[in-house]
Amino acid sequence: MAQSRTKTVLVTGCTPGGIGAALCEEFRRRGFHVLATVRTPSKAASLSSSKPANGSSEGWIEVLPLDVTSKESIEKCKAQLKTNGIDGLDVLVNNAGGIAGGGPILDMNIEESKKMFDVNVWGLLAVTQAFAPLLMDRKGCILNICSVAGALKLAWQGxxxxxxxxxxxxxxxxxxxxxxxxxxxxxxxxxxxxxxxxQQGDSYKLPEGSYYKSVERFIVDQMEGKKQAKEEPAETVAKSLVDDVLSGMSGQTWRGGQAGAAKNALRFVPSKLFERILHKDRGVDKITAPASK
Structure with missing residues (x-):
């Protein structure tokens, strides 16, 4: 009997400690050859693993450099795959992301926000366009790590x-x-x-003259993640997401923390009421309007 082909997945944004690295480990456990990409490979060296002996049900992880905001870096990564004899992908995971450029919209640093969009939006698109041809012959799957935040109107991180x-x-x-x-x-x-x-929000401060100085502590707490609900372990969420990919599903899947509750609230709770619930203890009700001149 012919030996079955090892499936291959490429994952972006694989710095240890996050969901990208957890996804790499979960795909490896499922028998995939994992291409874990990160801007600085040395930071993800601990992910790398050797190809297992024949007969093992597990796969292995290969760490490669990739900056999703650089066309040159993307092309070099594609060329490296070809050099390594990889002629196709079964799964592409767009996970690289950033949260710089937050705070009140009137105070947002536009240049920092553009850099964030370059990673979260245009980087996702650039990687997808570049690697889609490798998915075609294998009728592959693209897993885009988006966020519940993209469905919510939440102050201080617009x-x-x-x-x-x-x-x-x-x-x-x-x-x-x-x-x-x-x-x-x-x-x-x-x-x-x-x-x-x-950690990207650790040093956030409102600019001088901000209309929101009276609630700065609420904004800083949110930028540092202190307003987050209890976080679910990345390994648990990664397992659910890999299950989704391997199940053959397509479309939206709500995973991690309060994602399921948010989905139901968006569907069933009146929007104004949901806004009030979301913004409890976030300082919005304590803002004071500037005095009229």
Whole structure:
């Protein structure tokens, strides 16, 4: 009997401690050859593993450099796959993301926010366009790690939520367009998951003259992730997402933390009431309007 072909998955944003690294480990346990990509490979060296002996049900992880915002880096990664004899992908996971450029919309740093969109939106698109041809022959699947944030109107992180909303609509529209080509797209609406992403907000301060100085402590707490509900272990969420991919599903899947509750609230709770619930203890009700001149 002919030996079955080992399936291959490429994952972006695989810095240890986050959902990308957890997905790599879960795909490896399921027998995949995992291409774990990260801007600085040395930071993900601990993920790398050797190809197991014949007969093992587990796969292995190979760490490769990839900056999703760089066309040159994407092309080099593609060339490296070819050099390594990889002529196809079964799964592409767009996980790389960032949360810089947050805070009140009137105070947002536009340049920082553009960089965030470059990762969360245009990076996702660039990687998808580059690697889609490798998915075609294998009738593969694209897993886009989006966020519940992309479906919520939550103060103090409007830029991030907007980037995730854009990524969500991009992913769902892509699903419609590539299904006739034989590809599947899974849009992961991820809730609270253990990761390093909130460390990007550690040094946030409102600019001088901000209208929101009176509630700065609420905003800083949110930018540092202190307003997050209890975070679910990345390994648990990764297992659910890999189950979704291997089940043959397409479309949205709500995973992690309070994602399921958010889905139901968006559907069944009146929007104004849901806004009040979301913004409890976030300082919105304590804002004081500037005095009239």
């Amino acid at each position: 830029g991030y939520n907007a980037s995730k909303a854009a990524a969500t609509f991009l992913s769902e529209t892509l699903r419609i367009e590539v299904e006739p080509l034989g590809l599947r797209v899974v849009t992961a609406m991820v809730g609270e998951v253990q990761s390093q992403i909130w």
